Amino acid sequence: MQAGFSVDELKKRLQNSKYKLTHQRQDVLEVFLDRSGEHLSAEEVHRILRDKDYDIGLATVYRTLELMCSPEMGILQKMEFGEKKARYELKKFEPNAHQHHHLICKKCDKVIEFSEDMLEELEEKIAKECNFKIIDHQVIFYGYCQECQ
Template identity: 55%
Template sequence: MPVKITMEDLKQKLAGPQYKLTPQRKIVLQIFLDRPSQHLSAEDVHFILKEQKCEIGLATVYRSLELLSDLNILNYLDFGDGCRRYELNDASPNEHQHHHLICVECGKVLEFTDDLLGNLEEKIEDTCKFKIVDHQLKFFGYCEDCQKKRELKS
């Protein structure tokens, strides 16, 4: 079950001698807090910043996203289309992330939260002597809207 993340939680993750919650990082994080279920690229974040009249360069956005991903504040996502996307990491510790349903027609991404792979993980761990700590699962297909459009064309 996703947990509600606040800016204060994120400040604590960035607390330490190596990292600071710079004004730029705070603004980038706020974009994800305001859009908790969206999967945003660096270009998406930069576009939102420009709409908000924030003068943060694209290179700064990229660096911020990489750092926040390295710190597990954001999850890096690859949906197979060559575009790196990020989402807020809202899973409780020791809990699996949600899965993604990706429409190959319009690119819409839906989230699926049920974790049905527990038995498979146990079998893999027993058979391969491999301790699984997490997994990602992506399904590619057609969303409901695109299915309807395809039916109308036929």
């Protein structure tokens, strides 16, 4: 489902920015490439790297994730999932590609993706009534998944 970033594509992309694909950044990136479509917290990324015997601190993981979300890098997308729990996922490769919508289970924290959009009409209305040029939107639905209902 996730149209792909590869390490090579990212290296190419980073050559044009002031950032380098350092070893640590590449390690963090590979966690996401190995788990495409997943939504990971900084703690989870940290734990996965520690399980692979990488010596990396949580603060470094956090800084790396934030940097990868910056407009300059634009590799990851950050979502605030309530109670200060941020999750990160790989962005789609195409610039300005619409990112899918998310359904979050309040009980088990499961994240379900929903890719149908149907918000074009609302965007048009907002653009007209507020004279606001919309470039993207994010929608999160909170509730209970099938198992938790």
